[in-house]
Amino acid sequence: MNARIGALEAAIKNIRLPEPKTVDLSSLTTRIQSVESAIARIKLPDAPRVDLAPLIQRMESVDSAVNSIRMPDAPRTDLSGVESRLSAIDSKLSKLSVPPAPKPKPKPKKSGPVLLERAAYGKKDDLKRISGVGPKLEGLLNRNGVYYFWQVADWLKRDIDIVDAKLEVFKGRIARDNWVTQAKQLAKAEGSATKPK
Secondary structure (H helix, E strand, O other): OHHHHHHHHHHHHHOOOOOOOOOOOHHHHHHHHHHHHHHHOOOHHHHHHOOOHHHHHHHHHHHHHHHHHOOOOOOOOOOHHHHHHHHHHHHHHHHHOOOOOOOOOOOOOOOOOOOOOOOOOOOOOOHHHOOOOOHHHHHHHHHOOOOOHHHHHOOOHHHHHHHHOOOHHHOOHHHHOOHHHHHHHHHHOOOOOOOOO
């Protein structure tokens, strides 16, 4: 038994533990220098025209690399120098970054109803299918550029006012008979002309 214990003691003494892992910061330092050089080349008056997205992506990869260094089995690596350089880079980038571009303003709605010189988009719709529109009123609408249900269906209040002013003795009929709602339904019906794109 003593011989076996002696053999175990000898075996334990011969065990060589691996050296603690050391962290090689050379590739990280190279990346940081690359980012610092890129920032140094930016001239402040030109900064608003410089696309900083690639530089910011490189910074994110550097941050990721720094975070991966914190391994539980590695001896504590002093990253204070790296972290101070990264903070300085972040500060410079924030000074160079351009405020976000304003959102594009929506295009204003057309200035009036779509009125056509002729029935240019296929056979004209039978506007008499709108309740309150007879043959005489349909002719008046056609003379004023209205041939299709889709035209009427798109009218807003100001469009109605413009067309209503052209309807002579039939003024007020558009709103009173609710043409826009009727036209929206009729425009979807089979055989109605399709609104051009």
